[in-house]
Amino acid sequence: MAGGDDSWRPLAPRLLIPTWVVIGLFSLLPVILMAVYSFLTKEFRGGVIWDFTLAAYDQFFIDRGLFGDEPARLEWTYINIFGRSLLQAAICTALCLVVGFPTAWFIATRPARTRAVWLFLITIPYWVNLLIRTVSLKFLIRDNGPLNEALMSIGLTSGPLPLVNTNLAVQLGLFYSYLPFMVLPIYAAVERYNFALSEAAADLYASRWTTLREIVLPVVKPGIIAGCILVFVPALGAFLAPDLLGGAKTFMIGSLIEEQFKGSQGNWPFGAAVSMILLTLVLIALIFYARTAAREGAR
């Protein structure tokens, strides 16, 4: 299959030309240009001057006090923003895993016919515009929205639960946005899982949960890691959930970048530098994934 038949081999490079032109020109080149921009000098109130400088990275990492004349220290402001975004993305990934794995397992162990229906049900929300899903969630959890009205009418709570404009709401929004990304790869891995392994373990008197931990998890690990990456990467740069559900009170990586280009500060080189740092983090995560996957594959 993948080895191919000889007739296509000489054509291969030519068939790839359009891909190289389009992605190379409109994805790769812009990223390279962005890297260049991160070393340029900012123009007052937006735009750049073509003088090379490390000022953007200096602003990110070095703190010289509000007035720029104190001894240089490590700047925590932006590291904290990254830390908070990383934490939020990590919690989101963990939540998605806790709910997504059992879901994927449950679906993969259904008979073939019903399995397709379950899978279909899980994927539909993913195809609904993310913006609309986020707005819907916001509407649902508002102070006098349907959720709070329902809770109060059945007497579970006496006053409205303040959910909107909290970190909890952002977390819920991220979880809700990316859950299908976790379920699908794990499902694919569980579907290929050989249940004879579980049966063998059961024959040797291993409990269900021991089997899950010792046998199943190691085998479906590539699927779990793929799911984690697919959730973690978009959650890290998420923009809509913090903006609409979190009340835009604190910068996240996404809004920090946006502010540099569309907001009041108009600092393009800094926005480009923050993007570069984010991209580097993501690439590290992907390399980690690729190496783990390769190791699993080799086993």
Added chain:
Amino acid sequence: MKKLLLGTCLLASPAFAQGELKVYHWFEYIPQELVDKFQAETGITVTIDTFDSNESMLASLKAGRLGQYDVAVPADFMVGIMANDGMLDSFTPEEMPNLGNIEPQWMDVPFDAGRKHSIPYQWGSTSFSVNRDVYQGDISSLATLFDPPAELRGKINVLDSQNEVLILGSLYLGIPQCTQDRDQLRALNDMLLAAKPHWASFGSDIAKDVLVSGDAAAGMIYNGFSAKARAEGANVEYVYPKEGHVVWMDNVVLLKDAPNRDNALKFMNFLLDPVNAAAVTNYAAYTAGVTGVAPYLDEAIKTSPENNPPEGITPGVFAQACDEETQKLYDAIWTNLKK
């Protein structure tokens, strides 16, 4: 491939078609009926894009949108900044027959002496409003926002606009704008950080809606926007605080490299007609800077408490444009606040 690229470049180039006008405007600030009227009178098709802060408008114009829009609607200090940066085109009095309709006090303004680049659109103020169903206590001070009473804590929306938040904060502390005094800036920084836990959200375009829906019980807001919230059923009171408030004037400016300069001039001239200026005022609930609008104004707008502050209030201040070094300090405070 070359053909494809050429095609995309052609697609991307601005349309120089006759009869177009591209307006870069604040959100919810011009009545559709007025736009329709202009289109019907002139046959010009109007496209409107919206922004939600002066700074974001400037940033996006600098990000390559200059030359795509014909007119924009910046506030006073921003007109000065844009003129200094060479982003504005000028017109002659002959090109603007209705120029004489501008109220004398708004003719020779410091940001555009003699009105060469801009015409008044509306002017108004920025301070805050409180839902009187939620809180009946004293709201005469900016402390309502920056050191709120228990009833309002966690129920306050603040404009997501660096300039307005920092100026109102400065007024509250009694420090000047564009100061370089370290103690004053530190005090401003610390005061805002202490106030932030009491705020529910940052948002400009949502400022009215959160008051109407009850998601917020108080909020930093523009006077006309607050009047609209009241008209939509929220029991909100707009305050002219004792420490002062921000006054602003939004102006329609002729942008440099406007693709449809003639149509832009027609549009600006159209807006200087008292009937049309009054239509904007009736819709946006601010105040026009044009003479002769009174007969066309709705009674409710003419007498609204938001537009008619009581005698003896502390006068408002205009925003100042700081120099680059000073602006950096204010930028740092804002980032600190939102980090």
Added chain:
Amino acid sequence: MKGVRHYPGFLGLTILCLVILYAPLIVVMAYSFNGSTSITQWGGFSMRWYVDVFTGPDAKRFGQAAWNSITIALMAATAATIIATAAALAMVKGGRFRGRGASFALINLPLMVPEIVTAVASLIFFTAIGLTTGYGTILVAHMAFCIPFAFLPIAARLEGIEASYEQAARDLYATRAQAFRLILLPLLAPGLASGWLLAFIISLDDFIITNFVKGAGMETLPTAIFGSVKQGIKPNIMAISTLMLAVSVLFVTAAYLINRKGRQTP
């Protein structure tokens, strides 16, 4: 058999998962039929907001935005599918060749880079080369990031097609072009269809990148909706959302059915 597959509580979590995914959508759908102008009060069942979508004051703006969205998605998806098909043929059937690894990384580049970074990079790129942002820039940006989404199902399908079919045709003196057109393409059709649909939906839904590279007066449906919801959720937005939801569901169902049909015939 059933014993080792069954874990207590997993059904409950699956149902929880579905409830979380569907509750907001169902609530919005229900409230789009609300007769009241206030989103908080129920004013009886009514279709007025659907009428408002097509005739109300925002109708022209949303209509133009929908037109832009759909035409861009059609063109971007078609271009991306053609490019991705060529790439998939090379990657799956081309065996080993120089630059294969690099090409694979390049195809997947738009998937690996966070969307906000792609958006910023595109804005910088278009500004730097002095291209006026607008319809054209949205189109090319969409084309680029749709390629991997079209590539995945096409390549997956191609891998499932045994080389022997084509080989048999070649043995019967079909030219390579004939073998491709008469044998490979029909077999590949379900993959092409789901690849195209995937690319179409991805383009139709994109907000972040479009928001950065759209020019003056340019709106797509997601940016127009964002502009409106920023000022608060209004009933007509719920009606538009429900309509978009219906379109998405229609497309996914189509993709699902095509795919299932494709799997039944080899």
